Amino acid sequence: MNVKKYQLWMLLAFGFSMMVPTVSAQQKIGYVNSDIILQAMPNYATIQQQMDRMAADWQKELDQLKKDLDEQFRDYQARELLYTNEERLRRRSEIVSAEDDLERLRVKYFGPEGDIFLEQEKLMRPLQEKILQAIDDVATAEGYDYVFDVAGDFLFMFRRPQFDLSENVLLELGIDVASTGRQTSQSN
DSSP: OHHHHHHHHHHHHHHHHHHHHHHHTOOOEEEEOHHHHHHHSHHHHHHHHHHHHHHHHHHHHHHHHHHHHHHHHHHHHHHGGGSOHHHHHHHHHHHHHHHHHHHHHHHHHHSTTSHHHHHHHHHHHHHHHHHHHHHHHHHHHHTOSEEEEOSSSOOOSOOOGGGBOHHHHHHHTTOOHHHHTOOOTTOO
16 A cells, blocks of 8 residues: 555656646747738738629629520520521530630639639738748747737637737737727727
8 A cells, every 4th residue: 555655656757747848938928810901911801802893893704604695595595496406516515615615713712722823912011021030029029938829710718908919919000909990809
């Protein structure tokens, strides 16, 4: 029985000794909400408007092509009996080809690697780099070891509002938090 108690005490002592370095080497962690920061950036609204206009123009083009294709199909159906077999095959082939072209254009504009994605990435990159530099400056100046973004899929089960660096990053970017009309989690 004494051996078991001794082993238990040794195990507990070992466990506590392993915790001591962790306590003495605590790391400072903060977080930001990039949605709040982005929306407060003056250029963000302009970029969003550009992207919305571009998407609307491309969608309008696709809608017109679809309308023309539907008209071509209705015309084919109305005259199908008047066509020779060769003419029917040619017209069907033209319609299928036009449908394929329409789908290729839709993917080119709105697909995962489409023009809208590439254009948004190109326009947003300078803002993102500016935000990342401001986060780096704030984190370095205030001695943070890690800074997380809580705006995306990253989930915190608990966070202390005093570690939210979003306002500091906005100030580093030269944006007056009070004039944005937005509340960060510090003011919630």
